[in-house]
Amino acid sequence: MExxxxxxxxxxxxxxxxxxIGNGRIxxxxxxxxxxxxxxxxxxxxxxxxxxxxGYDHGDWREPRPxxxxxxxxxxxxxxxxxxxxxxxxxxxxKTGFGNFQNYGDLIIEFPTLNTGVQDYRRTLDISDxxxxxxxxxxxxxxxxxxxxxxxxxxxVGRLAVDRPGALDCVLRYEPGIDEVTVTxxxxxxxxxxxxxxxxxxxxxxxxxxxxxxxVTAHQGPGTAYEGxxxxxxxxxxxxxxxxxxxxxAAYPAYRNGIDPSGPVADAxxxxxxxxxxxxxxxxxxxxxxxxxxxxxxxxGSLPEDVPTDRLQAAYGTPDSTPDADRALEQLFFDxxxxxxxxxxxxGNLLPANLQGVWNASxxxxxxxxxxxxxxxxxxxxxxxxCALGECAEPLFDFIEALREPGRVSARTVFGTEGWVVxxxxxxxxxxxxxxxxxxxxxxxxxAWLCLHLWEHYQFTMDEDFLRERAYPAMMEAAEFWLxxxxxxxxxxxxVANPSFSPEQGEYTAGGSMAQQIVHGLFDxxxxxxxxxxxxxxxxxxxxxxxxxxxxxxxxxxxxxLQEWKEDLDDPQNQHRHVSQMYALHPGSAIDGRYDEEFAAxxxxxxxxxGDGGTGWSKAWKINFWARLRDGxxxxxxxxxxxxxxxxxxxxxxxxxxxxxxNFGATAGIAEMLVSSELGEIEILPxxxxxxxxxxxxxxxxxxxxxxxxxxxxxxxxxLSLTADRDTTLRIRSxxxxxxxxxxLEAGRTxxxxxxxx
Ligand code: FUC
Numbered sequence: 001m002e003x004x005x006x007x008x009x010x011x012x013x014x015x016x017x018x019x020x021i022g023n024g025r026i027x028x029x030x031x032x033x034x035x036x037x038x039x040x041x042x043x044x045x046x047x048x049x050x051x052x053x054x055g056y057d058h059g060d061w062r063e064p065r066p067x068x069x070x071x072x073x074x075x076x077x078x079x080x081x082x083x084x085x086x087x088x089x090x091x092x093x094x095k096t097g098f099g100n101f102q103n104y105g106d107l108i109i110e111f112p113t114l115n116t117g118v119q120d121y122r123r124t125l126d127i128s129d130x131x132x133x134x135x136x137x138x139x140x141x142x143x144x145x146x147x148x149x150x151x152x153x154x155x156x157v158g159r160l161a162v163d164r165p166g167a168l169d170c171v172l173r174y175e176p177g178i179d180e181v182t183v184t185x186x187x188x189x190x191x192x193x194x195x196x197x198x199x200x201x202x203x204x205x206x207x208x209x210x211x212x213x214x215x216v217t218a219h220q221g222p223g224t225a226y227e228g229x230x231x232x233x234x235x236x237x238x239x240x241x242x243x244x245x246x247x248x249x250a251a252y253p254a255y256r257n258g259i260d261p262s263g264p265v266a267d268a269x270x271x272x273x274x275x276x277x278x279x280x281x282x283x284x285x286x287x288x289x290x291x292x293x294x295x296x297x298x299x300x301g302s303l304p305e306d307v308p309t310d311r312l313q314a315a316y317g318t319p320d321s322t323p324d325a326d327r328a329l330e331q332l333f334f335d336x337x338x339x340x341x342x343x344x345x346x347x348g349n350l351l352p353a354n355l356q357g358v359w360n361a362s363x364x365x366x367x368x369x370x371x372x373x374x375x376x377x378x379x380x381x382x383x384x385x386x387c388a389l390g391e392c393a394e395p396l397f398d399f400i401e402a403l404r405e406p407g408r409v410s411a412r413t414v415f416g417t418e419g420w421v422v423x424x425x426x427x428x429x430x431x432x433x434x435x436x437x438x439x440x441x442x443x444x445x446x447x448a449w450l451c452l453h454l455w456e457h458y459q460f461t462m463d464e465d466f467l468r469e470r471a472y473p474a475m476m477e478a479a480e481f482w483l484x485x486x487x488x489x490x491x492x493x494x495x496v497a498n499p500s501f502s503p504e505q506g507e508y509t510a511g512g513s514m515a516q517q518i519v520h521g522l523f524d525x526x527x528x529x530x531x532x533x534x535x536x537x538x539x540x541x542x543x544x545x546x547x548x549x550x551x552x553x554x555x556x557x558x559x560x561x562l563q564e565w566k567e568d569l570d571d572p573q574n575q576h577r578h579v580s581q582m583y584a585l586h587p588g589s590a591i592d593g594r595y596d597e598e599f600a601a602x603x604x605x606x607x608x609x610x611g612d613g614g615t616g617w618s619k620a621w622k623i624n625f626w627a628r629l630r631d632g633x634x635x636x637x638x639x640x641x642x643x644x645x646x647x648x649x650x651x652x653x654x655x656x657x658x659x660x661x662x663n664f665g666a667t668a669g670i671a672e673m674l675v676s677s678e679l680g681e682i683e684i685l686p687x688x689x690x691x692x693x694x695x696x697x698x699x700x701x702x703x704x705x706x707x708x709x710x711x712x713x714x715x716x717x718x719x720l721s722l723t724a725d726r727d728t729t730l731r732i733r734s735x736x737x738x739x740x741x742x743x744x745l746e747a748g749r750t751x752x753x754x755x756x757x758x
Contacts, residue, residue, distance in 0.1 A: 024392075069091065071090060144162075147159075154268045299327040371426045379617055500516075585629070632673055682731070730742070
């Protein structure tokens with residue numbers, strides 16, 4: 001029950017009501033319609049744009065622009081800043097062939113005889129088993145439908161059953177979400193294939209029906225009443241298997257694997273169709289719950305049995321709710337974020353979770369449902385490590401790897417230097433260059449920021465092979481880019497990024513705070529790694545020297561704020577959603593919310609000025625900020641703002657529109673309120689709000705490769721257990737342990753502290 005989203009009516013609205021299922025690659029939204037079921041689906045690599053689209057250029061300058069970058073740099077040095085429009089004209093160019101994530105289409109299941117006497121309707125999503133369900137009674141017959149997308153089997157599976165033998169009659173058809181699709185039938189399957197007109201990406205899908213009792217007929221066209229449909233008559237139950245794939249490959253420059261996807265799709269369907277439904281089901285549930293069950297959170301609430309999730313969410317924080325129900329919804333929201341990550345990002349996926357995870361019903365979704373890397377893609381992966389879902393971040397690591405080659409070309413073309421780069425947003429086809437939207441296109445710091453996710457993975461797992469083989473090369477190449485591109489600031493001789501642009505704010509300057517903080521974070525880590533691997537002492541020296549001369553991007557301004565720019569230009573009235581100068585507090589760690597009093601105070605001033613509003617993802621970020629500032633009540637207030645004002649009835653985060661980063665950011669924020677693990681110290685309940693006096697959490701992960709289990713009552717920890725993967729020594733900050741002592745943890749052995757019973 002505590003992991004159940006449920007509703008008492010079918011969904012009519014894709015964004016607000018339909019319920020998401022997915023295996024990271026195939027995403028589907030279940031509507032639960034009575035006389036017409038709609039299962040809208042897509043495949044993560046089904047994208048327009050890229051090679052195949054005429055004139056695709058990766059965002060790299062089509063013509064050389066000798067002196068353009070130098071002119072921008074020089075004028076910023078001379079004039080202090082340059083207007084957005086000027087820089088865009090000098091350095092930007094219109095996007096060509098960036099593309100959009102596509103909607104593959106709908107599986108529609110019509111029930112011609114089903115339209116009267118419906119009662120007892122329920123539509124559910126069990127996030128602990130990753131099962132969507134629909135049950136109701138019609139004309140005395142009980143209907144039960146169940147859907148999941150299996151990661152082990154690589155297919156979507158549906159089972160539709162009735163409790164009166166032979167009472168199931170339906171028509172299944174496919175409605176394309178893309179153009180120029182060929183739809184035929186064979187045996188008991190709808191067979192779909194084609195190539196996107198935009199870029200020639202080949203795609204294939206297959207929908208097979210296996211009936212128990214009754215008869216399945218595959219209708220051929222053209223001209224027949226059910227052209228391209230499957231009809232089922234007099235069945236007891238049917239199982240539907242759906243597979244989809246494209247010939248996309250995450251490999252520059254062709255981005256195609258050369259394999260007709262119809263073959264693999266037919267194989268996957270045949271294999272699943274030869275497996276008993278119960279076995280598919282059991283393998284799916286085991287696979288999902290092995291990840292989902294790693295973390296168990298209890299905030300002391302319980303879901304009221306008779307209140308559906310949409311009403312629970314609508315009542316949240318109002319007199320129509322109760323503290324008990326509010327706590328239960330907060331807990332559900334945390335778990336739902338973990339569910340969404342498992343459903344939208346699994347190892348081997350070729351692409352990470354995009355702005356909508358793996359769910360999309362439009363040929364032109366907002367922001368293309370792309371990979372914005374000025375915060376959004378990074379936020380998607382904030383919960384991965386603390387919530388023990390490190391392997392769900394594999395597609396992100398693969399994506400970073402795949403960006404290096406095109407990113408190298410962009411570094412050479414736009415900057416004339418070594419290293420790799422990616423700007424404000426990217427696509428599956430290595431769009432690492434620039435475009436020309438003045439408010440947001442220039443953000444070469446994104447590569448460095450992405451690399452810090454590799455470092456985070458190491459910190460949480462202490463996986464030395466990963467660090468040496470995957471993190472180190474990508475980070476060093478990003479560091480090379482910055483070694484070649486930092487400029488000495490004539491104002492004070494420090495090294496700065498020039499031009500730099502604080503996401504969606506102001507004009508172009510040199511040494512904007514976020515740029516400096518990100519590069520600083522990268523260099524700090526790169527120095528340690530270069531020293532450790534001793535592969536290149538020259539580079540080590542250059543990095544050490546640059547680190548010393550680098551402007552850290554941390555300044556307190558005239559009204560006590562954390563400055564967004566090197567000059568004191570901040571407007572106290574600015575309430576914009578991007579609070580980029582706070583990177584050092586979160587996700588960076590240059591500002592420690594406990595010890596760096598001056599900067600922590602400035603961060604508070606800035607956050608107070610920006611206010612508690614914003615888009616969904618902005619509120620989610622602010623939960624994390626306040627957690628790092630050790631203000632649990634304020635973090636909780638932001639969570640409440642997000643749940644009440646930026647959450648849809650199906651619990652999708654809304655920017656608006658639906659944007660999944662806010663779901664992930666909030667889940668990460670809740671974890672951050674419960675366990676912090678920066679600077680070699682694990683702090684227990686660093687930002688516990690008064691609203692959560694009693695509770696427990698188990699299975700959260702801390703840096704150093706440590707599992708953390710906590711129980712608390714009256715706002716204080718009553719029991720704490722730590723289990724390290726490897727021998728390690730840490731400082732533990734909790735009311736149960738001596739904060740000054742270093743604690744030795746032995747690999748695999750659990751150390752437990754308990755409140756003394758007086
Ligand atoms: C950034 C944000 C917008 C939106 C977009 C996808 O540019 O400023 O709010 O989240 O990414």
